[in-house]
Amino acid sequence: MHSEGAKALESTALYGSISSRDEDALALSYFVPVPPAGHFNIRISYFIVHHPGGLQKTVKIRNIKSLSKDELAAWLIGHGQPAFRRAQIYDWLYRKWVTAFDDMRNIPTSLHNELATRFSAFSIIPIDRQTAQDGATKFLLKLSDANTIETVILHAADRYTVCISTQVGCPVQCAFCASGRHGLVRNLEPGEIVDQVIFACRHLGVRISNVVVMGMGEPLLNLHNTIAALDALCDPERMAMSARRITISTSGIPDGIRALADHGVPWNLALSLHAVTDKKRAAIIPAVWCSPLSTVLKACEYYKQTTGRVVTLEYTLIPGKNDYPEDCRGLASIATTLHAKVNVIPLSATGAHFRVPSQKQIRDFVHELQRQGAPVTIRESKGASIEAACGQLRSRDKPAGGDSEATATSGTESL
Numbered sequence: 001m002h003s004e005g006a007k008a009l010e011s012t013a014l015y016g017s018i019s020s021r022d023e024d025a026l027a028l029s030y031f032v033p034v035p036p037a038g039h040f041n042i043r044i045s046y047f048i049v050h051h052p053g054g055l056q057k058t059v060k061i062r063n064i065k066s067l068s069k070d071e072l073a074a075w076l077i078g079h080g081q082p083a084f085r086r087a088q089i090y091d092w093l094y095r096k097w098v099t100a101f102d103d104m105r106n107i108p109t110s111l112h113n114e115l116a117t118r119f120s121a122f123s124i125i126p127i128d129r130q131t132a133q134d135g136a137t138k139f140l141l142k143l144s145d146a147n148t149i150e151t152v153i154l155h156a157a158d159r160y161t162v163c164i165s166t167q168v169g170c171p172v173q174c175a176f177c178a179s180g181r182h183g184l185v186r187n188l189e190p191g192e193i194v195d196q197v198i199f200a201c202r203h204l205g206v207r208i209s210n211v212v213v214m215g216m217g218e219p220l221l222n223l224h225n226t227i228a229a230l231d232a233l234c235d236p237e238r239m240a241m242s243a244r245r246i247t248i249s250t251s252g253i254p255d256g257i258r259a260l261a262d263h264g265v266p267w268n269l270a271l272s273l274h275a276v277t278d279k280k281r282a283a284i285i286p287a288v289w290c291s292p293l294s295t296v297l298k299a300c301e302y303y304k305q306t307t308g309r310v311v312t313l314e315y316t317l318i319p320g321k322n323d324y325p326e327d328c329r330g331l332a333s334i335a336t337t338l339h340a341k342v343n344v345i346p347l348s349a350t351g352a353h354f355r356v357p358s359q360k361q362i363r364d365f366v367h368e369l370q371r372q373g374a375p376v377t378i379r380e381s382k383g384a385s386i387e388a389a390c391g392q393l394r395s396r397d398k399p400a401g402g403d404s405e406a407t408a409t410s411g412t413e414s415l
């Protein structure tokens with residue numbers, strides 16, 4: 001029976017080897033060398049459990065970081081562990097960034113084994129990395145079910161920022177965005193969202209202080225898991241990050257914005273506005289997810305009042321579509337009414353039927369906005385040469401070499 005189970009597992013394994021066999025379960029571990037951070041030891045998400053009668057049952061292994069604090073505490077109590085054990089485990093997971101229970105040196109070996117039969121300590125495997133000259137590094141990361149997501153590390157003079165994904169694909173399917181081109185594949189679990197930040201910290205060997213939830217997916221359509229992940233990032237016992245250094249970008253889901261406000265943590269909110277009339281907005285955001293502008297803006301006002309945070313309006317500039325004088329006037333008026341900052345994002349090429357703005361078109365639009373009294377910044381779209389700029393992230397099912405499109409100004413390597 002073991003060999004049958006092993007065969008089944010081997011046939012589904014993409015790489016890795018069977019590392020442990022016992023009476024009831026087979027476990028697969030991946031050992032992937034990732035310089036310079038050492039080895040990742042990642043368990044896949046399913047065990048095949050054999051019962052004496054010959055039945056097979058597939059048991060899902062959860063990423064331990066997807067458990068709430070209470071769930072983990074209850075599990076540990078149920079397994080006869082002292083109350084301080086959770087803090088020890090958190091220290092290894094969130095401060096020391098270990099990827100295997102075996103590495104938790106002050107935890108008894110018997111508990112390593114128990115944890116490993118129910119949970120994984122880390123859920124992503126890097127399979128491709130591309131670095132742009134502007135310092136942006138994009139990673140293609142494989143999840144335990146073989147889906148892929150992309151995570152980008154951005155480097156400014158004084159800080160690193162990690163841009164994380166919340167879904168595989170995106171259901172919203174905005175006209176200019178590569179992330180939504182094939183719709184939604186699935187939501188990410190809280191642990192998979194957190195692991196992108198831990199992966200970035202491991203890669204750099206430093207604690208990253210800034211996170212933007214602006215990768216693949218619409219975070220407010222995976223609200224529960226996104227909030228659980230961001231809570232873990234801000235929890236003093238876990239990643240202990242400042243809420244003020246985390247920004248969530250949304251295409252404008254009013255109920256999600258209100259629920260986020262009611263959660264009561266002062267994360268920064270960025271609204272992807274893009275157009276100042278319902279008609280123009282509907283040409284960018286498909287109708288099913290495009291709420292009336294007045295409803296979206298009321299929800300933003302509620303967010304501002306409830307959390308005390310200024311909302312940012314993201315405005316992807318598309319020449320010939322949303323850069324007319326009336327667009328500029330409308331945008332300045334919304335920004336001043338909402339006391340919001342405007343962040344103009346020059347459209348990045350994604351193969352959609354939109355033109356990319358010239359430097360002059362960007363400058364003119366920004367000057368006019370400033371003249372009308374709106375606080376405005378231009379988003380430097382880092383990573384365009386490696387398709388890591390805004391809206392260029394997409395899920396891919398082929399590892400490096402398959403469809404990497406790095407240009408001469410960037411480097412790409414398989415991990």
Ligand code: SAH
Nearest residue numbers: 177214217218249250251272347348390391
């Ligand atoms: N789903 C969320 C967050 C991810 S998209 C949202 O839509 O806000 C992050 C930002 O990238 C959004 O402001 C989005 O409008 C922008 N974006 C998407 N495609 C783009 C493109 N081709 N060029 C420039 N910005 C783009």
Ligand code: SF4
Nearest residue numbers: 170172173174177180
């Ligand atoms: Fe989804 Fe945001 Fe892309 Fe729209 S812009 S398809 S909401 S990721």
